[in-house]
Amino acid sequence: MGCRRDLHQDHLQEHYLTAQHQECVTKCTILCLEKLHVEPKVISTLLDNDEEYSQVIESVNLLAEGLSALNDDNARIHNSQIQIQNSILERQNQIDQLKHSIDESVKFSHATQINNRVLETDIESIKEKISDLSGSTTYDGNFIWKITDVAQKINDSISEKQTSIYSPPFYTSPNGYKMCMRLYFNGDGQARRSHLSIFFVLLRGEYDAILSWPFCFKITFCLYDQTNSQNHIIDSFRPDIKSNSFQRPKSNMSIASGLPKFCPLTMIQTSNNPYVRDDCMFIRCMVDFESVSKLAIRQICKINVGLPKTIQQKLIQEEIERVNTPQTSVSIGENLVTSNEKLIVSLKNSNLSSL
Numbered sequence: 001m002g003c004r005r006d007l008h009q010d011h012l013q014e015h016y017l018t019a020q021h022q023e024c025v026t027k028c029t030i031l032c033l034e035k036l037h038v039e040p041k042v043i044s045t046l047l048d049n050d051e052e053y054s055q056v057i058e059s060v061n062l063l064a065e066g067l068s069a070l071n072d073d074n075a076r077i078h079n080s081q082i083q084i085q086n087s088i089l090e091r092q093n094q095i096d097q098l099k100h101s102i103d104e105s106v107k108f109s110h111a112t113q114i115n116n117r118v119l120e121t122d123i124e125s126i127k128e129k130i131s132d133l134s135g136s137t138t139y140d141g142n143f144i145w146k147i148t149d150v151a152q153k154i155n156d157s158i159s160e161k162q163t164s165i166y167s168p169p170f171y172t173s174p175n176g177y178k179m180c181m182r183l184y185f186n187g188d189g190q191a192r193r194s195h196l197s198i199f200f201v202l203l204r205g206e207y208d209a210i211l212s213w214p215f216c217f218k219i220t221f222c223l224y225d226q227t228n229s230q231n232h233i234i235d236s237f238r239p240d241i242k243s244n245s246f247q248r249p250k251s252n253m254s255i256a257s258g259l260p261k262f263c264p265l266t267m268i269q270t271s272n273n274p275y276v277r278d279d280c281m282f283i284r285c286m287v288d289f290e291s292v293s294k295l296a297i298r299q300i301c302k303i304n305v306g307l308p309k310t311i312q313q314k315l316i317q318e319e320i321e322r323v324n325t326p327q328t329s330v331s332i333g334e335n336l337v338t339s340n341e342k343l344i345v346s347l348k349n350s351n352l353s354s355l
Helices: 009-016 019-036 040-048 050-134 150-158 294-300 309-324 326-354
Strands: 142-147 164-166 178-184 195-203 218-223 233-237 257-264 281-288
Touching: 019 050, 142 178, 178 281, 195 218, 218 257, 233 257, 233 294, 281 294, 294 309
Parallel strands: none
Antiparallel strands: 142 281, 164 178, 178 195, 195 257, 218 233, 218 281
C-alpha cells in the first residue's frame, strides 16, 4: 500500500496533488475504517496488545491528517478552477469585444473606401469641368495631348503602379460625341513591354440621345517628332461598329479600342529621341469625317498648329483637295508653263517689230 516511488522533498507537494496519491490515501482510509469495525473478539485481542493498538491509532491519525490535507488540496483545486473559469470568461468577453471592434473597423473601412471612390469620382468630374472651362477642350474632333513627366510615367507603368493614363476629354462638336485617349507607356496585352499602346475611348455625353450610333468614323493618332525633321509616327484604325466600344455608352466610359502596337518602346526610350523632349511628348487624335487619305493626313500633321484655327482649317482643306485632285494640279502647272511661253513669245515679237 502507498506509493512505490522515491520522491525528493521538493516534489512532495506536487505529488500530493496527483490522482495517484489521492487514490492511495483514499484506499488507506477505507482499510483503516474497516479495521475499526471488526468483531468484539478481535477488538479485545487488539486491546490486549497495546503496541499494535498504538500503531493503529497512529495510522488512523496519519490518515486523518492526509485526508484533511487532501480536502484542503481539493478546496484549493476547486478555487483554482473557479479562478481559471472566471479568467476564461473574462478573456472570452475581451475576445468578443475585440471581434466586435474589428467588425466595426471593417465596416468603417469599407464605408470609407466607398466614400473615397465617390470623392474621387467627384474630383474627376470637377477636374473635367474645370478643364472644359479653361478652354483646353476642343470641339472639332481634333485634340493634341501634352504629356508631362514622361520618365516618371514610364517607370510607374513598368512597376505597374499606374499602367495607363487618360487624356482630358474632347468633343466632335459642342453638341457632339465626347471622347478621350488612353495611353499605356509599357504596352497592353500582347504588346506589353514591347510597344506603346494607345486607345480611343467614347465617354457618356450630354447629347448622346440625339446622336447617331454606332460611332463609325476613322480615328488617327499622331506622335509628334519635336524636331524639324517632322518624322511623326502616324497610324489609324476604323471602328468595329459591332463592338460595344462604339455603341452608345451605358456607363461613364466605354471599353477602350485602338492600336496596341502603336510604336516600339525603343523609339521613345532611346536617349535623345525626337519624340520625348524636356520630359514631354505630344499625341494628336483626329476624328476623320471625310475619309482623308494617308498622304493627306501626313501633310496635315505637318501644318503649324500655332496658326489660328480658321487658317489651319483652310490649309487642311487645301491639302485634302490637292491630294485628291493631282491631275488638276498638273494641268494648272502646265497652263502656267504655257502662259509663260506665250508671254515670252509675245515679248520677242514686240522687240522685233520695234527694230
